[in-house]
Amino acid sequence: MMPFRISVPASSANLGPGFDSMGLALGLYIHLDVEASDQHAFFAHGSEKSQENHFIWNITEQVAARYGVVLPPCKVQEISEIPLARGLGSSASAIVAGIELANQLGNLQLTNEQKLAFGTEIEGHPDNIAPALFGGLTISTMLDDDIPSVRLHDIELDLIAYIPEIELKTEVARDCLPDTYERNYAARASAMSNLVVAALYSKDYALFGKMLENDLFHEPFRKTLISNFDVIREKAKELGAFGTALSGAGPTMLSFVPKGNGETVKTAMAKLLEGYQVKVLEIDTKGVSIS
Numbered sequence: 685m686m687p688f689r690i691s692v693p694a695s696s697a698n699l700g701p702g703f704d705s706m707g708l709a710l711g712l713y714i715h716l717d718v719e720a721s722d723q724h725a726f727f728a729h730g731s732e733k734s735q736e737n738h739f740i741w742n743i744t745e746q747v748a749a750r751y752g753v754v755l756p757p758c759k760v761q762e763i764s765e766i767p768l769a770r771g772l773g774s775s776a777s778a779i780v781a782g783i784e785l786a787n788q789l790g791n792l793q794l795t796n797e798q799k800l801a802f803g804t805e806i807e808g809h810p811d812n813i814a815p816a817l818f819g820g821l822t823i824s825t826m827l828d829d830d831i832p833s834v835r836l837h838d839i840e841l842d843l844i845a846y847i848p849e850i851e852l853k854t855e856v857a858r859d860c861l862p863d864t865y866e867r868n869y870a871a872r873a874s875a876m877s878n879l880v881v882a883a884l885y886s887k888d889y890a891l892f893g894k895m896l897e898n899d900l901f902h903e904p905f906r907k908t909l910i911s912n913f914d915v916i917r918e919k920a921k922e923l924g925a926f927g928t929a930l931s932g933a934g935p936t937m938l939s940f941v942p943k944g945n946g947e948t949v950k951t952a953m954a955k956l957l958e959g960y961q962v963k964v965l966e967i968d969t970k971g972v973s974i975s
Contacts, residue, residue: 685720685756688788689975692781693819693968694766695773696845696931696938697811701876703901707773707822709815710843711966712765714777716740716785721759729764738762739775743782744789747802753790760785767961769851771932776812779803784972799972800824800831812932819971823881837969841889842946844939844953845931846916847961852909857933860905873900893927893940903930910934912957919956923949 694712698704725734726741735741740762748755762781766774783802787794794802796817803813804826814822814833824833865873876898883892897917907913910930917928920939928939941949946964954962 685718685758685789687717687719690716690718690781690784690788690972691975692777692784692816692972693970694777695812695815696771696936697773698899698902698930698932699821699880700896700899700903700927700929701873701880701901702811702823703873703877703899704809704811705823705825705877706880707811707815707824708839708843709819709821709968709971710772710845711968712772713968714740714766714774714781715763716781717761717763718785718788719759721757724755724757725759727759727761729762740778740782740785743779743806744786746806747783747786747792748790750802751786751790751792753786753792755786755789758789767847767936769853770847771852771930771934771936772845772847773812773816773932776803776807777816779806780813780816780972784974788974797831800833804831815968815971817971819969820967821884836884839884839967840887840943841926841940841967842943842949843965843967844920844925844941844946844950845961845963845965846912846937846939846953846957847963848911848935849959850911850935852933852935854933857906857909860909861902862905865901869900876900889926889940889942893925896927896929896940899929902933906930906934910937913937916953916957919953920949923952925949 693709810824814824820837925939
């Protein structure tokens with residue numbers, strides 16, 4: 685077996701009203717460096733000792749068992765740039781990495797559809813799995829026997845992420861959402877989502893930003909959990925951002941700014957926000973890749 689590297693991007697789900705269906709691949713990665721070995725060893729990020737029960741390897745073994753293959757022994761070194769529990773899709777990226785590791789080691793030749801189905805089965809929804817697999821902006825949903833997904837690679841915007849030191853568990857952020865939405869409210873919320881997509885496709889980024897900030901599905905209920913929510917949104921807007929949304933369930937927030945203005949806005953925002961990593965992020969257009 686030749687040594688190889690699997691790279692999987694982080695992702696930002698929801699993008700405001702695209703709740704549980706939209707996701708954007710970001711230029712932060714989990715890398716797995718894989719080489720032949722006489723026995724199996726998995727070294728987690730920063731660990732000197734092989735881990736028996738690592739999440740990624742567990743996924744790999746699930747896939748191998750599903751397809752009835754025995755994986756050759758190998759040494760895997762994980763390197764991760766994706767902070768955990770910050771709304772950057774770290775678990776979906778890890779799931780996609782585990783699926784791809786089984787695919788490569790077991791020579792399974794899985795289709796994109798099979799990878800998406802398996803990842804969605806584990807994660808429960810495709811909004812982070814799809815961008816981690818395919819790159820770019822993805823819109824996906826679940827039917828009884830299919831997971832339709834559309835990809836948009838051509839987004840001419842700079843992104844700025846505001847990543848706080850605190851974590852926010854997805855379960856906590858989900859618990860604060862209502863169980864049901866009244867019909868007229870749901871219709872308005874879904875109209876915002878339709879407009880976000882239409883604005884992106886027509887490159888009307890001002891309208892995209894406006895709709896991004898008018899979500900009714902989740903942000904009104906979650907913003908109380910997010911410190912500096914209004915401050916970040918207002919200051920970014922003053923500096924020329926089209927719009928700012930929670931990344932996934934938060935606490936990371938993401939601003940979309942005119943192409944070329946990212947560094948200027950980042951520098952100004954970083955001065956305002958103590959205890960945050962403020963980063964200009966690329967949109968990843970490749971998704972999972974092997975090198």
